[in-house]
Amino acid sequence: MAILVYIENIAGAFKKSGYEAVSYAKTIGDATGQPVTALSIGKVDATSLENIGRYGVKKVIAVNTEQLHQFVNQAYAAVIAEVAKSIQATTIVLSNSFSGKGLAPRIAAKLNAALADGAITLPTITGEAWQIKKSAFSGKAIATQELTAPIKVIALTPNTVEAVEAPTAIAFETFEPQIAATDLTSVVQDIVQATDKIPLPEANIVVSAGRGLKGPENWGMIEELADVLGAATACSKPVSDAGWRPHEEHVGQTGLAVSPNLYIAIGISGAIQHLAGVSSSKTIVVINNDPEAPFFKVADYGIVGDAFDVIPKLIDAFKAY
Ligand code: FAD
Numbered sequence: 001m002a003i004l005v006y007i008e009n010i011a012g013a014f015k016k017s018g019y020e021a022v023s024y025a026k027t028i029g030d031a032t033g034q035p036v037t038a039l040s041i042g043k044v045d046a047t048s049l050e051n052i053g054r055y056g057v058k059k060v061i062a063v064n065t066e067q068l069h070q071f072v073n074q075a076y077a078a079v080i081a082e083v084a085k086s087i088q089a090t091t092i093v094l095s096n097s098f099s100g101k102g103l104a105p106r107i108a109a110k111l112n113a114a115l116a117d118g119a120i121t122l123p124t125i126t127g128e129a130w131q132i133k134k135s136a137f138s139g140k141a142i143a144t145q146e147l148t149a150p151i152k153v154i155a156l157t158p159n160t161v162e163a164v165e166a167p168t169a170i171a172f173e174t175f176e177p178q179i180a181a182t183d184l185t186s187v188v189q190d191i192v193q194a195t196d197k198i199p200l201p202e203a204n205i206v207v208s209a210g211r212g213l214k215g216p217e218n219w220g221m222i223e224e225l226a227d228v229l230g231a232a233t234a235c236s237k238p239v240s241d242a243g244w245r246p247h248e249e250h251v252g253q254t255g256l257a258v259s260p261n262l263y264i265a266i267g268i269s270g271a272i273q274h275l276a277g278v279s280s281s282k283t284i285v286v287i288n289n290d291p292e293a294p295f296f297k298v299a300d301y302g303i304v305g306d307a308f309d310v311i312p313k314l315i316d317a318f319k320a321y
Contacts, residue, residue, distance in 0.1 A: 001032075001034050001088070001089075001090045001091075001269075002034050002035050002036070002037060002052060002072040002087050002088055002089045002090065002091075003018050003025050003028060003029050003034050003035070003036045003037070003089060003090075003091040003092075003093065004036075004037050004038075004039055004080070004083060004084045004087060004089035004091070004092050004093070005021050005022050005024075005036060005038050005039065005057070005092075005093040005094065006018075006021070006039045006041070006080050006092070006093070006094040006103070007019070007021065007022060007024035007038055007039065007052065008094075008095055008097060008100070009039055009040065009042055009044050009048065010046050010173075010199075012042075012043055012045045012048070013044075013045060013047075013048050014040070014044065014051065014052070015095070015097070015160070015202060016158075016163065016202050017095040017097055017156075017158035017201075017202060018095060018157065018230075019051070019052075019055055019163035019231065020092055020095070020158065020159070020160075020161050020162065020163045021093050021095045021156050022036075022038055022052060022055040022056075022057055022101050022163065023055050023056070023097055023161060023162065023163045023164045024058060024093055024122065024154075024156050024161050024257060025038075025091070026055060026056045026166065027122055028091060028093070028122065028123065028166075031122075031125065032125065034090075034091065035058070035059070036059075037055075037057070037059045037061060037087055037089070038052050038057045038058050038059070038060045038061070038082050039060075039061050039063070039080060040052075040060060040061070040062045040063070041063045041068050041076055041079055041080075042063075042064070042068055042069050042070075042071070043064060043069050044064075045087065048064065049170075049172065050170065050247055051208055052100040052170060053167060053168050053169060053170035054165050054166075054167050055156075055163055055164070055165060055166060056164075056165075056166030056167070056168050057168070057170065057221075058170060059170070059171050059172075059173065060170060060171070060172050060173070060175050061083055061087075061174070061175045062172060062174050063079055063083070063172070063173070063174070063176075063177055064174065065176065065177060065179065066180055067184060068177075068179070070187065070188040070217045071099055071188055072183070072184060072186065072187055072188060073099070073102045073103065074182075074183040074184075074185075075104065075179055075184055076099070076103055077102075077103045077106035077107050077110065078106075078110065078177070078179065078180065078183050079177040079179070080092065080094070080103065081106075081107050081110035081111050082177050083175055083177070084107070084111060084151075084180065085111070086175070088305075089151075089206055090150060090151050090152065091152050091153075091154065092113070092151075092152070092153045092154070093113070093154050093155075093156060094107075094153075094154075094155055094156070095155065095156055096117055096118050096119070096156055096157050096158065097158060097199065097201060098153035100155050101117065101155070103155075104117050104153055104155035105117065107153050108153040111151045111153070112149070112151065113149055113151035113152055113153045113154075114147035114148060114149035114151070114152050115147075115153045115154075115155075116130075116134055116145050116147055116151070116152070116153070116154045116155065116209070117134065118130040118134040118135050118136075118155060118157050119132045119133070119134050119154050119157060119160075120133050120134055120142070120154060120157050120160045120259075120280065121133040121136055121160075122161075123147070123154070124176055125200070128148060128150060129146055129147070129148050130146070130152060131144055131145070131146050131147075132144070132145050132147065132154065133145075134157075135157065135257075135280055136291050137276075140275075140276055140279070148260040150189070154184075156264065157280070158201060158202060158259065159204065159258075159259045159261065160258055160259060160280075160284075173210075175269035183294070191271040191311070197226075197232060197233070198230065198231065199232065199260060200231040200232040200233075200234055200248070200249065200251075200256055200258060201256060202232075202262050203231060203258070204230075204231075204260055204261045204262070205226075205229050205230060205231035205232070205258045205259055205260055205261065205262045205263075206231055206232050206233070206234050206251075206262070206263050206264065206278075206281070207222055207225050207226040207229065207231045207232075207233055207234070207236035207264045207266070208235060208236070208251060208263065208264065208265050208266065208268060208278070209222045209234075209235055209236075209239070209265075209266040209267055209268065209307075210235065210236035210238070210239055210265070210267045210268030210269065210274075211236065211238050211239060211267065211269075211309055212266065212267020212268065212269075212288065213239070213244075213266070213267045213288070213307060215244065216243075216244035216245070218308075219233075219244070219245065221311045221312060221315065222266065222311070223309075225264075225311055225314060225315050225318075226317050228315055228318045228319055229318060231246075231262075231264075232260075234249050234250075234251045234256075234258065234273050235249045235250060235251070236250070236252065236268050236271075237252055237254060237255060237273070237274070238250075240255070251274070252273050252274040252275075252276055252277035252278070253272075253273040253274075253276035253277060253278040254273065254275060255277055255312050257276070257277040257278075257280075258265075258277060258278055258281065259280040259281055259282075260281050260282070261281070261282045261283060262281070262282070262283050262285065263281035263283070263284050263285070264279050264285045264287070265278070265284065265285070265286045265287070265288075265295055265299075265306050266287045266288075266311065267287070267288060267289075267307045268286075268288070268295060269288070269290075269293050269294060269295060270286070270288075270293055270294035270295025270296070270297070270298065271294070274276075274295075275298060279298060283300045283301070283304070284298060284299050284300050284301075285299065285300065285301045285302070286299040286301075286302045286303070287302075287303045287305065287307055287310050287311070288293055288302075288303075288304065288307075289304065289305060289306045289307070290304075291304045
């Protein structure tokens, strides 16, 4: 029995959510006495590979086949399943990111495994039956799922656990996978990051704004607040529908689901469809000039006020801090 944790990279550097998955796998490994092996696929820089040792994993398998230098869902799923079989892994952990959402069910099908996608807790282990909480119905409910199959695939929601340092010496191995031509029918040739801003799904802090901002010309202060806080920017659906902000910033039931440590909602009413994508944020701060705005019901902290007064003051206060 062993645990395999797949760590995603972007442009050769492991993602923060990947290190979170490593820590999560290590905690399960410590509790069950199973060794944890990390898997890296693609071209990953040496510093990232060495970094895995900081999170307590002693062995890394690197797959650096040229055909896998760009992410290909079917091929990556096949390789992860193949590596899992080769080390007799009975638990496979990965991040429930954009790519993880596509990979996890494919891996589970290939290994005839039970799947917990969107896990938000460590498993409660009773023999072969593991109970894991996951968010359900677009974040409106929390489901407890029981995994009873001998092999388990867990896709961990980003930002639900911290990557805890536990430095150890690390050993590297390479693996040459068998890649079927049918797994390479679509190939991503290049991924270009649109901006150098913090990617929204990875962000610890999200500054999000809605129709209360009146128009795209007023987003300067939102971006400035985000810069000061080291945050990513997001928006409500009508804002992206109106073309005030790019669609990739739209959060909610029909957009991205995010779970940052801090979500600041400015001029957003708090419609149920918006909350569906943000309600698993650890702390929610709402800034709205209407004290009856529904968002205040789920807020940890609220400021009743005009965004155009409040935001410049917040920016000044954070800059002075
Ligand atoms: P509004 O509802 O217009 O709210 C603006 C808020 O700003 C108000 O609360 C107002 O009090 C406040 N305000 C105004 N001026 C100021 C000021 N100067 N300072 C401070 N506050 C101010 N929406 C999403 O966001 N994401 C989704 O994924 C999504 N999916 C949907 C799916 C379906 C099937 C449907 C039907 C709807 C969906 N919606 C979604 C739309 C959702 O129902 C709401 O209409 C939308 O979230 C409202 O956006 P808003 O809060 O920005 O705008």
